[in-house]
Structure formats: C-alpha cells, structure tokens
Amino acid sequence: MNPFLAAAVFAIVAIAAAFTLLPRLAPASFLARSFAVWALSALMLFFVDDQAVVLAMAALVLLLLMPADPVQRIGLFLVAVPCLPNYLQEFLPFPGINWLIIMTYYKVVVIVLLIPLLLRMASGKGNAGGFSLSDTCAVTYIAFTVVMVTASMGFTAGPRFLIDQAIVLGIPYFVLSRMVRSESDLDFCLRAFLLVSLILAAVAIMATLKQWDFYRLKEPASVFVIPDLRSGFIRIQATANTHSLGYHLAIAVLLLEYLKKPLNLGFIKLWLLRGVLVFGMLTTDSRGSMLGLAVAFAVYGIVTIRKPGLRLALLTSLATAVIGAGLWLITTDDASSVDAYDSVGYRQLLLQISLQHIMEHPLIGDLGFMSDPRFAVLRQGQGIIDITNFYLQVALSFGLVGFTLLAGVIAPTMRALMRLAMRWGEAGAQVSEDMCRMSAVLFSALVGWLLLLATTSDVALTFHLGLILIALGQALIRIERANVASASEQRAIPPLRGIGQLRRSTS
Numbered sequence: 001m002n003p004f005l006a007a008a009v010f011a012i013v014a015i016a017a018a019f020t021l022l023p024r025l026a027p028a029s030f031l032a033r034s035f036a037v038w039a040l041s042a043l044m045l046f047f048v049d050d051q052a053v054v055l056a057m058a059a060l061v062l063l064l065l066m067p068a069d070p071v072q073r074i075g076l077f078l079v080a081v082p083c084l085p086n087y088l089q090e091f092l093p094f095p096g097i098n099w100l101i102i103m104t105y106y107k108v109v110v111i112v113l114l115i116p117l118l119l120r121m122a123s124g125k126g127n128a129g130g131f132s133l134s135d136t137c138a139v140t141y142i143a144f145t146v147v148m149v150t151a152s153m154g155f156t157a158g159p160r161f162l163i164d165q166a167i168v169l170g171i172p173y174f175v176l177s178r179m180v181r182s183e184s185d186l187d188f189c190l191r192a193f194l195l196v197s198l199i200l201a202a203v204a205i206m207a208t209l210k211q212w213d214f215y216r217l218k219e220p221a222s223v224f225v226i227p228d229l230r231s232g233f234i235r236i237q238a239t240a241n242t243h244s245l246g247y248h249l250a251i252a253v254l255l256l257e258y259l260k261k262p263l264n265l266g267f268i269k270l271w272l273l274r275g276v277l278v279f280g281m282l283t284t285d286s287r288g289s290m291l292g293l294a295v296a297f298a299v300y301g302i303v304t305i306r307k308p309g310l311r312l313a314l315l316t317s318l319a320t321a322v323i324g325a326g327l328w329l330i331t332t333d334d335a336s337s338v339d340a341y342d343s344v345g346y347r348q349l350l351l352q353i354s355l356q357h358i359m360e361h362p363l364i365g366d367l368g369f370m371s372d373p374r375f376a377v378l379r380q381g382q383g384i385i386d387i388t389n390f391y392l393q394v395a396l397s398f399g400l401v402g403f404t405l406l407a408g409v410i411a412p413t414m415r416a417l418m419r420l421a422m423r424w425g426e427a428g429a430q431v432s433e434d435m436c437r438m439s440a441v442l443f444s445a446l447v448g449w450l451l452l453l454a455t456t457s458d459v460a461l462t463f464h465l466g467l468i469l470i471a472l473g474q475a476l477i478r479i480e481r482a483n484v485a486s487a488s489e490q491r492a493i494p495p496l497r498g499i500g501q502l503r504r505s506t507s
Contacts, residue, residue, distance in 0.1 A: 004047060012039050014202040015038045018195075018201070018202040025263070030075060030076070037065055040061050041084050044058060051090055055105060062109065062113060066112065076113060078189060078468065082200060083105075085216065085218075086241070087218075088104060089104045090102070100159070101167075106168070106464070110167050136408075137406070140405050141402065142170055145161065145398055146158055148364060148398055172467055173467055176189075180472060180475035186479070187262060190259060190441075193468075197251070198273070200280065201281075204236045205276070205279055208283040213227065213236050215238045228242070243288055243455070243456040247462075250296070253274055253277045254297065254445050255445075257437070262434070296445055296447055300440055303315075304421065346378070346386075347455075350387065353378065367398075389453070393457050417442050417443035417473050420477070439476055449469060
C-alpha cells in the first residue's frame with residue numbers, strides 16, 4: 001500500500017475509534033466539527049506536499065467549521081491545536097525585512113479562532129474582574145523579552161518576537177481567562193481537552209501497534225527524524241513530541257477525577273478511559289510525564305483532604321520528598337542505577353555550566369549564551385546543545401528578571417487555586433463541590449507541569465499545556481469571585497415585607 005494512503009487510513013481509523021469512547025461527551029455538532037477538523041487535517045498532511053498550502057488549507061477548514069458560540073470556539077481551539085505536527089512551518093514574507101514571522105499551525109489556529117474573540121473581549125463582552133497580578137506579569141514579561149531581543153539581535157528581530165509572543169502567549173492567555181465566564185463554560189473546555197486527549201491516545205496506540213509513527217512521515221529529513229527506540233519500541237511523538245504528548249494525556253487522566261461525575265461514568269467505563277490514556281502516555285516513554293502524573297495525583301489526593309492539619313503535613317512531606325529526590329539526582333556521582341540512558345548525567349553537567357553563566361549575567365540574562373565555550377562540552381551527536389530544562393532556558397536568556405516575571409504569572413494563579421480547592425467541605429463555604437474539584441484538578445496538573453519543565457525545554461506543546469491550565473485557572477478564580485460578589489449583593493438587599501407586616505406598620 002502507498003505509505004501516504006496507509007498513514008491516512010491509520011490516522012482516520014484511530015481518530016474515529018477515539019470518538020466511539022465517549023459519544024456524548026459534547027454536543028453532536030461540536031463532535032462533528034472536531035472529527036472533521038482532525039480527519040481533513042490528516043488528509044491534507046499526507047496528500048499535499050507543500051507545507052504553505054497545507055497551512056493555508058488548514059486555515060480555510062477552521063474558518064468553515066468555526067462555531068459561532070465563543071465557548072465552543074475555545075473548545076475547538078483546544079481540540080484543533082494538536083491535529084497537525086509541530087514541524088509544519090513557513091516563513092511569512094514582509095516587505096523590507098524579508099520575513100515577519102515563522103507561521104506554524106499553532107499560530108494559524110490562534111489567528112483564526114481566538115483573535116476574533118479577542119476583539120469581542122475588547123468590546124466588553126469578556127469575563128469581568130479587572131487586571132490581576134498574573135495579567136500584569138504576563139504583559140510585562142512579553143514587553144521585557146521583546147526589549148531584550150531587540151537590544152541583542154537588532155531592530156528587525158523585535159517586531160518578529162513581539163508578534164510571536166503575542167500569538168503564542170498573550171492572545172491564548174487573555175482570551176481563555178476572560179471568555180470562559182461560568183462553571184458550565186469551564187466544564188465544556190475540560191471536556192474538549194479530554195476529547196482531544198483521547199484522539200491523541202488512540203493515535204499513539206495505533207502507531208505503537210504498527211511500530212510506525214506515521215504522523216512524522218512528512219517531517220523534513222534530518223538526524224531528528226531517526227526514530228528513538230527504548231526497550232525495543234519506538235517512542236511515539238505523533239503531532240507533538242514525547243514529553244508534551246505524554247503530559248497532555250497525563251492531564252486528561254487527572255481531569256477524569258472531576259469529569260467522572262458530570263459524565264456519569266461507571267466503574268468499567270472510567271477504568272477503560274484511564275487505561276487508554278495511560279497506555280497512550282506509556283507509548284511516549286516520557287519519564288518526566290510519568291513522574292509529573294504521579295506527583296499530580298498525590299497532590300490532588302492531599303488537597304482534597306478535609307482535615308487541615310493532616311493536609312499540611314502530607315503536603316510538606318511530599319514537597320520535601322520531591323526536593324530531596326531532585327537534589328540527589330543533581331548531586332549524585334552515579335545515576336546509572338536509575339538512568340540507563342545517561343540523561344541525568346547530561347542534566348547535571350547542564351545545570352552546573354548554566355548556573356556559572358547565570359551568575360555572570362544574573363539580571364537580564366544573555367541571549368547569546370550558547371557562544372560561551374563552556375557549553376561546547378554539551379554539544380550532542382546531532383550537533384545541538386539541548387537545554388533540557390525550561391527554567392534554565394528562561395534564566396539563561398532573560399535572567400532573573402525574566403524568570404521572576406514568568407513566575408509572577410504562574411504563582412498567584414496556583415496559590416488562588418490551592419486555596420479554593422482546600423475550601424471543599426468547609427463549613428459556610430460559598431463555593432460548589434464541582435468548583436472545588438475543578439480547582440484541585442487544575443492546581444495538581446500545574447504542579448505536575450512544573451515538574452515536567454525541569455526535564456524538558458519549550459518545544460512542541462510543552463508551554464501550551466501550562467498556558468491553558470493557567471488561563472483556565474484564572475477564569476475559574478474570576479468566576480468564583482464574581483459568584484461571591486453576587487451572593488454578597490443578594491444578602492445586602494432587604495427582604496420584601498409581607499402584607500400583614502405592612503398593615504401592622506400603618507395601623
């Protein structure tokens with residue numbers, strides 16, 4: 001069989017199989033749009049050779065299938081982002097500076113689906129609640145990094161980086177945090193995330209059964225196209241990469257802890273879905289994703305405990321264990337007993353060299369850090385220096401100022417989500433059990449994501465996963481505050497007096 005035809009058949013069969021697992025997960029019209037986007041994208045990928053044409057056709061498909069409802073459009077954004085591989089890219093020409101941005105499918109989805117919602121949000125139709133600390137840090141981080149890139153790489157690099165950061169970071173964050181305005185809206189977004197995770201899991205399982213990562217068939221030839229084998233099996237990347245695909249499925253496993261009640265999942269169906277998602281995650285052999293899921297589940301179990309003393313003791317013990325294990329891996333002289341691939345040794349050397357460089361450029365970093373001769377020993381067989389730590393990637397490039405601003409986006413959101421999750425079962429709490437479950441799931445998933453960032457860089461969907469968790473967390477915080485304000489207003493309104501009371505007061 002022709003390899004392109006075979007790849008298309010395997011892809012569509014896997015996609016269709018995923019939709020049979022939860023046929024009532026969302027409205028039928030949304031499910032039909034989601035299936036059409038994935039199926040048509042697969043056909044375009046395997047039968048159209050020009051990447052620019054594929055991206056243009058993908059934009060047209062999204063325009064034709066785009067729902068009018070803002071929340072369903074956000075749901076389609078979550079479903080559509082992973083349906084084409086991250087290696088698709090095209091330079092967008094611009095007069096005077098040769099090219100403006102490197103167009104990718106992720107950016108196409110943001111431009112088509114989210115920019116119209118951004119304009120609607122600007123007209124005052126988004127979630128109220130003012131500008132939070134996380135919002136301020138997000139805007140300041142974008143502005144700071146644009147200034148640093150412009151100063152280091154020249155004027156033409158500034159506009160390119162500004163547009164890139166606005167599309168990749170700013171627009172998704174602000175649209176999702178503002179346009180998700182109720183618990184039902186957030187519930188729908190979580191269902192959409194589960195849907196796309198089931199599709200990715202089905203694709204990964206199909207690729208493992210065939211021992212052919214067919215979504216990488218059209219990837220441009222390079223040393224990175226060579227399949228990565230572990231224990232005799234190909235590590236599946238599908239449309240993302242091993243780490244981001246693995247943790248995408250890990251988040252979905254965690255989401256089932258909330259969605260099992262709204263979806264009325266029985267014991268067998270629940271464990272079937274867990275099995276599919278975990279199997280899909282295992283096909284990536286991403287140890288960072290597995291560790292992230294384990295820690296996230298532990299955190300979820302702890303924050304939902306109703307006894308404050310026990311909860312605090314367990315959280316402290318877990319944090320101590322994670323920090324202690326991390327320090328041991330960093331400082332040990334022999335990690336071969338836990339790492340047969342010597343990736344821990346590489347990360348140890350990377351950390352040591354990076355910290356030396358950061359100490360020399362502490363505040364605003366150094367975008368040209370790879371020219372430092374000390375990094376030469378980290379160059380691998382592929383001819384690259386792999387910064388397998390997102391925190392080091394940010395601190396090396398933008399210093400402690402950039403690192404602090406990015407932390408300012410994440411930390412306030414996580415703090416508010418944790419406090420909201422811990423109100424579960426609290427006497428007199430003006431918050432629903434579903435909202436507490438949502439906050440517990442989002443907080444726990446963010447903890448696991450932060451752990452994953454210590455094992456990988458900003459590649460494929462890694463940053464996207466954390467960004468949507470933070471944005472939906474911000475939306476949930478705004479919803480909760482709006483509910484509390486509304487309840488306070490209701491209590492402040494004096495009750496209407498009955499007719500009998502009126503007569504007695506007039507007599």
